[in-house]
Amino acid sequence: DTEVTQTPKHLVMGMTNKKSLKCEQHMGHRAMYWYKQKAKKPPELMFVYSYEKLSINESVPSRFSPECPNSSLLNLHLHALQPEDSALYLCASSRPGAAGETQYFGPGTRLLVL
Amino acid sequence: AQKVTQAQTEISVVEKEDVTLDCVYETRDTTYYLFWYKQPPSGELVFLIRRNSFDEQNEISGRYSWNFQKSTSSFNFTITASQVVDSAVYFCALSEANRRTYKYIFGTGTRLKVLA
Numbered sequence: 001d002t003e004v005t006q007t008p009k010h011l012v013m014g015m016t017n018k019k020s021l022k023c024e025q026h027m028g029h030r031a032m033y034w035y036k037q038k039a040k041k042p043p044e045l046m047f048v049y050s051y052e053k054l055s056i057n058e059s060v061p062s063r064f065s066p067e068c069p070n071s072s073l074l075n076l077h078l079h080a081l082q083p084e085d086s087a088l089y090l091c092a093s094s095r096p097g098a099a100g101e102t103q104y105f106g107p108g109t110r111l112l113v114l
Numbered sequence: 115a116q117k118v119t120q121a122q123t124e125i126s127v128v129e130k131e132d133v134t135l136d137c138v139y140e141t142r143d144t145t146y147y148l149f150w151y152k153q154p155p156s157g158e159l160v161f162l163i164r165r166n167s168f169d170e171q172n173e174i175s176g177r178y179s180w181n182f183q184k185s186t187s188s189f190n191f192t193i194t195a196s197q198v199v200d201s202a203v204y205f206c207a208l209s210e211a212n213r214r215t216y217k218y219i220f221g222t223g224t225r226l227k228v229l230a
Contacts, residue, residue, distance in 0.1 A: 031216060033216065040223075041222070041223075042205055042220035042221065042222060042223055043159070043205075043218075043220060045216075045217055045218070048216045050216075055216075056216065056217070088157050090157075090158075090159065092159075094216070099147070099209045099210060099211050099216055099217070100145075100146070100147035100164075100166065100209045100211045101209075101216075102149070102161055102164050103161075103216075103218065104161060105151075105158055105159035105160075105161075106158065107156060107157055107158040108157040108158060110157070
């Protein structure tokens with residue numbers, strides 16, 4: 001079963017709000033990813049967790065705070081976002097290890113920041 | 115430098131036509147992986163195929179086929195007898211195994227519209 005789930009599907013938040021995006025997989029994958037995708041653009045990598053430890057942070061602003069509480073769950077905490085942060089946020093997972101592993105994506109959360 | 119080019123921004127075809135989506139990549143590594151993903155309007159990226167640099171065999175899966183040619187650094191994707199459900203954005207991606215990174219280098223995507 002190659003399924004990654006994400007909640008919520010849609011989120012509208014004000015610039016002073018705090019919210020969280022949630023991602024879950026039960027494929028036994030030990031690498032999990034957050035991507036941001038603007039309209040008509042490819043996904044951009046934000047964070048990578050490997051064995052529940054943050055291994056890559058692509059210079060993402062601190063208003064985005066990732067968390068990996070266990071091997072199946074990945075959260076993205078949002079605080080004081082800007083309207084330009086409105087985008088589709090995609091979670092993915094893969095087997096860990098060297099590059100080249102297939103990443104399986106969730107359906108995404110469409111975020112609108114007002 | 116690593117780069118993936120999908121020169122076709124948007125393609126429109128009539129149902130049952132065949133269509134080929136082009137992907138040209140650049141890498142200095144000898145070991146690398148190429149991927150195709152489909153992104154329907156719902157947003158999820160659906161994995162279609164993974165190919166490593168040592169396997170130049172073409173692959174066919176139902177109406178889908180892929181042509182990998184290292185000589186021209188291309189990994190093209192053909193849909194035979196297209197259907198309306200094939201309408202989506204298709205991304206080609208490169209992953210370089212020697213860089214110890216999980217990063218995909220995505221192309222800019224090709225939007226395919228299949229008209230009934």
